[in-house]
Amino acid sequence: MRASSSFSRFEQVFKNSLTGLPMGGGKGGSDFDPKGKSDREVMRFCQSFMTELFRHVGPNTDVPAGDIGVGGSRDRVPFRAIQTPGERIHRCVDRQRTQLGAARSFVPKRPATALLFRAGNAQTRNETIEGKVCTVSGAGNAAQYTVEKLLQCGAKPVSMSDSSGFIYDKNGITEEKLAFVMSIKNVRRGRISEYAKKFRGSKYVTGQRPWGIKCDCAFPCATENEITAEDAKKLVKNGCYLVSEAANMPSVPAAVDLFLDKKFSSDPAKPQMREALPRPVSR
Numbered sequence: 001m002r003a004s005s006s007f008s009r010f011e012q013v014f015k016n017s018l019t020g021l022p023m024g025g026g027k028g029g030s031d032f033d034p035k036g037k038s039d040r041e042v043m044r045f046c047q048s049f050m051t052e053l054f055r056h057v058g059p060n061t062d063v064p065a066g067d068i069g070v071g072g073s074r075d076r077v078p079f080r081a082i083q084t085p086g087e088r089i090h091r092c093v094d095r096q097r098t099q100l101g102a103a104r105s106f107v108p109k110r111p112a113t114a115l116l117f118r119a120g121n122a123q124t125r126n127e128t129i130e131g132k133v134c135t136v137s138g139a140g141n142a143a144q145y146t147v148e149k150l151l152q153c154g155a156k157p158v159s160m161s162d163s164s165g166f167i168y169d170k171n172g173i174t175e176e177k178l179a180f181v182m183s184i185k186n187v188r189r190g191r192i193s194e195y196a197k198k199f200r201g202s203k204y205v206t207g208q209r210p211w212g213i214k215c216d217c218a219f220p221c222a223t224e225n226e227i228t229a230e231d232a233k234k235l236v237k238n239g240c241y242l243v244s245e246a247a248n249m250p251s252v253p254a255a256v257d258l259f260l261d262k263k264f265s266s267d268p269a270k271p272q273m274r275e276a277l278p279r280p281v282s283r
Contacts, residue, residue: 007224011248026062035189111152130154135215136163136239138222139185139192142246147178147221159210161222162192166210169195169202214238220250234260 008027023217034127056062067129133154136143139160148155156172160181169177177199184190195198211218211231218240220226224247227235232255235243243251251259 008248026056037189043103046184047215060244072228089269128154129217132216133155133158134217134219135159136219136221136222137166137209137226137250138247139181140221143186143221144178144182144221146221147181147244148175149203150219151175151178155217157219158215160195160211161191161210164191164193165204165206165208166196167192167202168198168203168210168213171201184217212237212238213241217242217244218245221245221246222250223247224249225252227251227255229258232258241265 006027009025012027013025030045030048030049034042037045046183077255109128129150134150134155134157136146136150136157136159139162147160150157151174158170159166159168160173161167162185173181177195180198181192183196184194185194192205193204196202209222209226209231211227212234213237215238218227218235220243226247227243227250229252232251236258243259245251
């Protein structure tokens, strides 16, 4: 967790330098797993967590924000809890809500930006994304909105994943199927394996990522370093020609070198992040 936290701190400072948003650069987390927990259990944890966290946030200090395992109703409980310690925190949260509201627009914009980069790349090959088979990793906000945008563009997303494994749907993930994934992840805090039990023609693979699937385009939307050198070789072998990164630095350096060597169309995370993050509003 320490290495991941250090990486996240660097990423946040880098984002701040690109956008000028005063969002702070501290990162941290907990070992509380919300999967399978009741709403009451999640609420008790959030209240306890924020009782300490409020000491480390403020108008000119840092902005609390959700990440893996935090979203939907879970990001509202902490903000209710943070208001209890005193008037200073009221002012902190009131001032930051506008920034947080702006920052939240980054969630749907980032997959959209990935698709815009991808569309630009496709034009250089006299192609469009329509009809292309696309593998997507992750099942959180970035992955959900990426699949949604792919469907809007006429592409065929065939995979999603979580920390336990991935699902592969050879018939493609439709809007109805995506709604089911959103229900699993955003409401019931379940596992992606439930998808394979519900939809015929799909399968679940334990403990792996979807980079061995034959595809045209890959959209890593889960976490850092999720595409290893071996994964990159599988993508090349299976005919993939584009990797569009919606996660923070998902490809290890050796994978990036291979993509460059094979003249992949590559959409790195950093320029997409620059366009997807909100800009400061002048008053």
